[in-house]
Amino acid sequence: MTETAIEFVNVLKRYGSAVAVDKMSFSIAKGELVTFLGPSGCGKTTSLRLIAGLELPTEGQVKIAGRDVSRDPASERNVGMVFQSYALFPHMSVLDNVSYGPTIRGVPKAEARDRARAILDQVGLAGYEARLPSELSGGQQQRVAVARAIVQQPDVLLFDEPLSNVDAKLRRKVRAEIRELQQRFGLTAVYVTHDQEEALAVSDRIVVMKMGQIAQIGTPAELYEQPASSFVADFIGDANLIEGKVSSGTFHAAHLALPVRAADGIVTATIRPERIRLAKGGIATIRSASYLGSRMEYVVQDENLEFLVSRPISEPRLTAGDSVDLQIDPADLVLVR
Template identity: 55%
Template sequence: MPKAGPASVAFRNVSMRYGAVTAVDNVSFSIEAGKLVTLLGPSGCGKTTTLRMIAGLEIASEGQILIGDKDVTRLSAADRDVSMVFQSYALFPHMNVLENAAYGPTVKGLPKAKAQEMALEKLALVGLKGFEKRFPSELSGGQQQRVAVARALVLEPQVLLFDEPLSNLDAKLRRRVREEIRELQQTLNLTVAYVTHDQEEALAVSDRIIVMSNSRIAQEGTPRQLYEEPADAFVADFIGDANMVDVTVKSVADGRAAVAIGPANVSLAARGLQPGPAKAAIRPQSLLVSRHESQGTLPGSVRKCAYLGNHLDLMIETAVGELFVISHDVDDMLLPGTPVWLSFASSGVILVP
């Protein structure tokens, strides 16, 4: 029987309650077949519970969950065509790599030779050809992660789920493994729901991101939409660093706003705001530092300057508060107390509704 291929996932007004605690509150979203969508948010926001409801490891208190066109709301994990890669990898220590990868089809009652053939194919896919006889304890963290992915892929599920898959890896390896996961997802045309609290990871791997806060969806969109058009201060600050600053919208015309940031004036997309007090999110790399005063700049004084190899991290005291600035002029170490003037790049300064 041929496999069904990737399937879409849809949540319709789904809630999850544990007694008096609401872990997920009336959430609706969809994941297109063959896309990677990340659930992103701080600890306790409801993202892992949402993932576990897709898996059938938690049964929703209310609402409807669809995989493909099939209502799976009340189905157990065993009756859903999904596989999950856990944060801890959950490999069996007494089984070698091949046995671990062949576990799913073996449990489903396939002949041992067939199960191993399926497992070998997926191990080759994740670059573990030749590692079949090793045990998990003989593998690096990155290799264990790949065994877990191969094991999840063996049954060619309609939906593949990842729960914080990189959190046990060091920073360099994390970048490599996330690229591998993304490549695999695109090559095999998999539907993937991916949970992380790491915004850089989410920006790097996702077709779309669903940002969760306090058991609800704060915003969803492409990585670029969330970064360039955050719906509120929470999203602006969570996706990429942002300085949240009080500003004044002086006038609005043709969708553009004349905005005063302290003594400086800028023109920004109005985003539906009217004249009056407002908030702006200013990305650290959108503040341009000069030692010379010029028209329309924001004066400030350097409080801290740290050298980070390819850039400087600066804290600059200004009329609108202390601003975090990233400068790529690494040759100009600015001593505390140095007077500077800040101007604004054409992107990365955003009015927040």
């Protein structure tokens, strides 16, 4: 049986009349990395702060390792946190930064420094112990921040927008390092970001939030391929949201006619841009064609509908004004609320 590391039970957080987190319930298994993802103001950072003990719930329970910590301050929770700014002490060496936490918790200085050296070795920073944070790259500073959190052997490791201060070209590398460290140490981690690609890359599961509530929880593949709502479909990557009509088991929109399993009526469907194929000589028209290095991106007009289509650069290129046929596998059309 999977051990539960974190649990929210009907958690409500209110600031005056404003509701930041609205009766949320979910659980995170030990060793999972779960990301809170959503637009600004959706409650994802508040949820992280409720786990950390930096905020206390108005109602409901927050549990860590099976213990109700709802009213416990941050100092009484075994939680490590990696902040947006890393929050490293600029006047302290790397070794002193990492050994600081155990030292103030009463661990003898020599033992704390031994622990810090061991962790620094494991995160690939052996030999950097004497450097100041200003002498490190952004990615190295991130690893110091992670090491400082790991050295305290937390029940949960929290990441608050950890790549917001990392140069765009470094993000892919640093997020891969964070994921590798989390898996190597078997850490339970909660990650907050507004970047959909980042969330898809690092997460075991993603909690998509909207206005303080859970819109959908699932693996990256589940959310991308089977979104439960138009909001999730539109927020996770690019999506064509198509309003059409189901009649006798067929979805109709513009010139599309695709078999579906749904009751008759007006519905909204979604199809990912890369799942649409194009063939010359149809009745739709390419309105624009954009070269994006690894792919071509087309905007295609079919009657009153516009479709965003993404095709590999290896395929024959089409140009604006070309007549095309939209080819869609019925399995790639997902009906949403």
